[in-house]
Amino acid sequence: MTTATAQHGEHGFWTTHVFSTDHKTIGKQYLTLGLFWAVVGGLLTYVMRWQLAWPETVVPGWGEIGPETYNALVTMHGTIMVFFVAMPILLGAFGNFLIPLMVGARDMAFPRLNMLSLWVFALASLLLFISFFVPGGAAAAGWTGYPPLSAKAEYTGVNWGMDLWILAHALEFAAFLMGGVNYLTTAIAFRVPGMTFSRLPLVIWQQLTATTLFLLSVGPLIAGAVMLLLDRQIGTHFFTPGGGGDPLLWQHLFWFFGHPEVYVILLPAVGLVLDVLPVFSRKPIFGYRWIIASTIVAGGLSFIVWAHHMFVSGIDPRLAMPFSITTILISVPFAYLMFAMIATLWRGSIRFDTPMLFALGFIAMFIVGGLTGIFNGSAPADIYISDTYFVVAHFHYTLFSSVFFGGLAGFYFWFPKMFGRLMNETLGKLHFWLTIVFFNATFFPMHNIGLAGMMRRIANPLQYDFLVPHQWINVVATIGTMLLLASQIPFVMNVVWSLVAVRPAPKNPWQANTLEWTAPSPPPHLNWGEALPVVYRGPYEYSVPEAPEDWLPQDRVLAARAR
Amino acid sequence: MVDAPRLGMLIFLGSETMLFAGFIAAFLVFRLGAPVWPPPFQPRLPVELTGANTGVLLLSGYTMWRALRAARDEKHAGLTRSLAQTALLGATFLGVQGYEWGRLLAFGLTASSGVYGGTFYTLIGAHAVHVVAALAWLALLLIGTRRGGDAAPAHVGVSLLGMYWYFVVALWPLLYTLVYLA
Numbered sequence: 056m057t058t059a060t061a062q063h064g065e066h067g068f069w070t071t072h073v074f075s076t077d078h079k080t081i082g083k084q085y086l087t088l089g090l091f092w093a094v095v096g097g098l099l100t101y102v103m104r105w106q107l108a109w110p111e112t113v114v115p116g117w118g119e120i121g122p123e124t125y126n127a128l129v130t131m132h133g134t135i136m137v138f139f140v141a142m143p144i145l146l147g148a149f150g151n152f153l154i155p156l157m158v159g160a161r162d163m164a165f166p167r168l169n170m171l172s173l174w175v176f177a178l179a180s181l182l183l184f185i186s187f188f189v190p191g192g193a194a195a196a197g198w199t200g201y202p203p204l205s206a207k208a209e210y211t212g213v214n215w216g217m218d219l220w221i222l223a224h225a226l227e228f229a230a231f232l233m234g235g236v237n238y239l240t241t242a243i244a245f246r247v248p249g250m251t252f253s254r255l256p257l258v259i260w261q262q263l264t265a266t267t268l269f270l271l272s273v274g275p276l277i278a279g280a281v282m283l284l285l286d287r288q289i290g291t292h293f294f295t296p297g298g299g300g301d302p303l304l305w306q307h308l309f310w311f312f313g314h315p316e317v318y319v320i321l322l323p324a325v326g327l328v329l330d331v332l333p334v335f336s337r338k339p340i341f342g343y344r345w346i347i348a349s350t351i352v353a354g355g356l357s358f359i360v361w362a363h364h365m366f367v368s369g370i371d372p373r374l375a376m377p378f379s380i381t382t383i384l385i386s387v388p389f390a391y392l393m394f395a396m397i398a399t400l401w402r403g404s405i406r407f408d409t410p411m412l413f414a415l416g417f418i419a420m421f422i423v424g425g426l427t428g429i430f431n432g433s434a435p436a437d438i439y440i441s442d443t444y445f446v447v448a449h450f451h452y453t454l455f456s457s458v459f460f461g462g463l464a465g466f467y468f469w470f471p472k473m474f475g476r477l478m479n480e481t482l483g484k485l486h487f488w489l490t491i492v493f494f495n496a497t498f499f500p501m502h503n504i505g506l507a508g509m510m511r512r513i514a515n516p517l518q519y520d521f522l523v524p525h526q527w528i529n530v531v532a533t534i535g536t537m538l539l540l541a542s543q544i545p546f547v548m549n550v551v552w553s554l555v556a557v558r559p560a561p562k563n564p565w566q567a568n569t570l571e572w573t574a575p576s577p578p579p580h581l582n583w584g585e586a587l588p589v590v591y592r593g594p595y596e597y598s599v600p601e602a603p604e605d606w607l608p609q610d611r612v613l614a615a616r617a618r
Numbered sequence: 619m620v621d622a623p624r625l626g627m628l629i630f631l632g633s634e635t636m637l638f639a640g641f642i643a644a645f646l647v648f649r650l651g652a653p654v655w656p657p658p659f660q661p662r663l664p665v666e667l668t669g670a671n672t673g674v675l676l677l678s679g680y681t682m683w684r685a686l687r688a689a690r691d692e693k694h695a696g697l698t699r700s701l702a703q704t705a706l707l708g709a710t711f712l713g714v715q716g717y718e719w720g721r722l723l724a725f726g727l728t729a730s731s732g733v734y735g736g737t738f739y740t741l742i743g744a745h746a747v748h749v750v751a752a753l754a755w756l757a758l759l760l761i762g763t764r765r766g767g768d769a770a771p772a773h774v775g776v777s778l779l780g781m782y783w784y785f786v787v788a789l790w791p792l793l794y795t796l797v798y799l800a
C-alpha cells in the first residue's frame with residue numbers, strides 16, 4: 056500500500072488532530088461534537104421538565120419561561136437529539152471508526168471527502184448554536200417544522216432562528232451524504248481478502264442499511280427544505296394555503312424521510328448491540344442471515360409507512376388502512392431481531408460487563424417501545440393518543456434506548472480500541488443501574504399522563520382543568536429527569552479518569568473475533584502494520600469445539616485437525 | 619476490485635435522483651390537483667423553443683460520450699476538443715433557458731405568483747443549478763487538460779464528470795415532458 060502511505064504524508068499536530076483525514080480521528084471528532092450537543096440537549100430537558108412540573112415558577116439558573124420560549128426549547132431539543140446527537144454519534148462516530156477497521160481497510164475510500172464531511176457538520180453545528188442567540192431566538196415550529204407555522208415568521212415570532220435551522224439541516228444532510236458515499240464505497244470496494252458479505256459483522260450491515268436508507272430518503276426532504284426556504288424568502292406558496300399551497304405536502308415530504316430516519320438511528324444501535332451480545336454470551340449470533348434479511352426488509356418497508364404520522368392530519372381516510380397495515384407489518388422484522396438477540400443469550404456463558412449490561416438494557420427498553428408502537432400504528436387507537444405524551448413516551452423508549460443504551464453499549468465496548476485505555480467497571484455498572492432506573496422513572500409515567508390526555512408541546516399543563524389532578528405525574532417525571540441527568544456523573548468521571556490515569560488496553564481485551572481487535576489499541580495511522588489481516592471465517596465463531604480458546608478470530612487459520 | 623470513485627459517484631447520483639423525485643412529486647401534487655393547468659391568465663410555456671433546446675442538451679450528451687472515448691484512448695487533442703464542444707452546448711442550453719425565463723418573467727409569471735410559477739421555477743431551476751455545477755466542473759477540468767497535466771488522474775476526473783453530465787442530460791427529457799408537454 057505504498058500509494059496509501061504516500062497520500063497520507065505529513066503528521067504535524069494540525070493534520071493529526073484537527074484537519075485529519077484519518078477515519079479514526081474523524082470518528083472521534085464526530086463523537087466529541089455529538090457529546091457536546093448531548094450536554095446542550097440534556098440541559099434543555101432540565102429547563103423543559105422544570106417548567107412542566109412547576110409551571111408558575113422561575114426555572115433556577117434559566118429564568119421565567121413563556122409559551123414562546125417553551126416552543127423553541129421543545130423544537131431545539133428534538134432537533135438536537137435526533138440530528139446533532141444521535142446521527143453524529145451512532146453514524147458519524149461509530150460508522151467512521153468501525154467500518155474501515157472491521158472490513159480491513161486502511162482508511163475510508165475518500166479520506167479528504169470524509170474530512171470535508173466532518174467540517175461541514177461542524178459548520179452546521181455552529182449555525183445551529185448561533186441560532187439560540189439571534190433576534191427572535193431559535194426555531195420554534197417543532198422539530199418537524201410543519202408549515203404554515205414554519206413558513207411565516209409572524210406565526211412563531213422567529214425569523215432568523217428558523218432560517219438558520221433550515222440551513223443547519225441542509226449542511227448536516229450534505230455532511231452525512233458525503234459520509235454515506237464513503238461508508239458504502241469503503242465497505243463494498245475496500246474489504247480485505249476473505250471478507251465476503253456473508254462474513255461481514257452485523258454492525259457493518261446495519262450501518263450500511265442505515266446509510267442506504269438515509270441516502271434514498273433525504274432527497275425529498277432537501278427538496279421540501281428548498282421549497283420551505285423559498286416560501287419564507289421569496290414568497291412562493293408551496294405550503295401556505297392562502298396562495299394555493301398545501302401544508303400537507305410538507306408533512307408527506309418530511310415523513311417520507313422521517314420514518315426511514317428513525318431507522319437511520321435505530322439500525323446502527325441495533326448493530327452495536329448485535330456485535331456486543333455474542334462476545335459476552337460466548338456464543339455465535341442466532342440466525343445471522345435472517346438478521347440481515349430482516350434488516351433489509353425493515354429498511355424497505357420503512358419507505359411505505361410514513362403516513363402513520365398523519366392519521367390526524369386530514370389525509371384521505373382511505374390511506375389510513377394501508378399505512379396501518381404496513382406499519383404493523385414492519386414490526387415483524389423487528390420482532391425477529393429482538394428474538395434473535397434473546398436467542399443469542401439462551402444458554403450462553405454470559406459475562407455481565409458494562410457493555411453487556413447496556414446491551415441488555417437496550418433489549419428490555421426497546422421491547423416496551425416496540426409494543427407501544429403497535430398502538431400508535433393502528434389508526435383507530437392512534438386517533439386517541441396522537442400528539443399526547445403517550446407518543447412522547449413511545450419514541451423515547453425506542454430512540455432513547457437506541458441512542459443511550461445501544462450507543463453506550465458500543466461506547467464501553469470499543470472505548471479501549473478507540474483510546475487505548477480500559478474503563479472502570481465499577482463506575483460503568485453504577486452508571487448503567489442509575490441510568491436504567493431513572494430512565495424508567497422519567498418516561499414510564501408519560502404513558503399514563505398521555506392516556507390521561509396531556510398534549511405534547513404545551514408549556515403549562517395547569518391551564519387545563521382535566522390535567523390538574525394528574526400533575527403529580529409530571530412532578531415524578533421531572534424528578535426522574537434530574538436524577539437521570541445526575542446519573543451521567545459517573546460516566547463523565549469514568550471517561551475522564553480513564554483518559555488521565557493510564558491503564559493501557561491490550562489488543563483484544565474482550566476476547567472478541569472481529570478484525571478491529573487484531574490491530575493495536577489504539578490502531579496507528581493506516582490501522583495495521585505492513586500486512587493487512589486475511590479473513591478465513593465469520594465474525595461470531597465463539598465456543599467452537601475445534602478451537603483452542605472459546606473465541607476464534609476472523610483472521611485465524613485452524614491447524615488442520617490438531618489434536 | 620470495484621472501481622471506488624465511480625461507485626461513489628453512482629451512490630451520489632442515487633441520492634440526486636431522489637432529490638428530483640421529491641421536486642417532481644411536489645409538482646405532480648399541484649399539477650394533478652388543479653382543475654385547469656396552466657391556471658387561467660397564466661402564460662403558456664414555450665414548448666417549441668425548449669424542444670429545440672432539448673436537442674442541444676442531448677447533443678452535449680453525445681459530445682461528452684466522444685470525450686469519454688477520447689480519454690479512454692488517451693487522445694489528448696480529441697478529449698480537449700470534445701470537452702470544449704460539450705461546454706459550448708451546455709452554455710447554449712443555459713443561455714436559451716435564461717432567455718426564456720426573462721420572457722416569462724416579463725409576461726408576469728413569477729415564482730410567487732402561484733404554484734404554477736413556483737413549481738416551474740423550482741423544478742426547472744433545480745435542474746439549471748445542476749447544469750451550472752456540471753459546467754463549472756467541466757471548465758475546471760478543461761483548464762487542467764489545457765495545461766496538459768498528468769493523464770491518469772484526469773481520466774478518472776473525466777469519467778466522473780461524464781457520469782454526472784449524463785445524469786443531468788438524461789433527467790431533462792423527463793422534466794421537459796412533465797412540465798412542458800403534459
Ligand SMILES: [Cu+2]
Pocket residue numbers: 313314317360361363364
Ligand atoms: Cu414512523
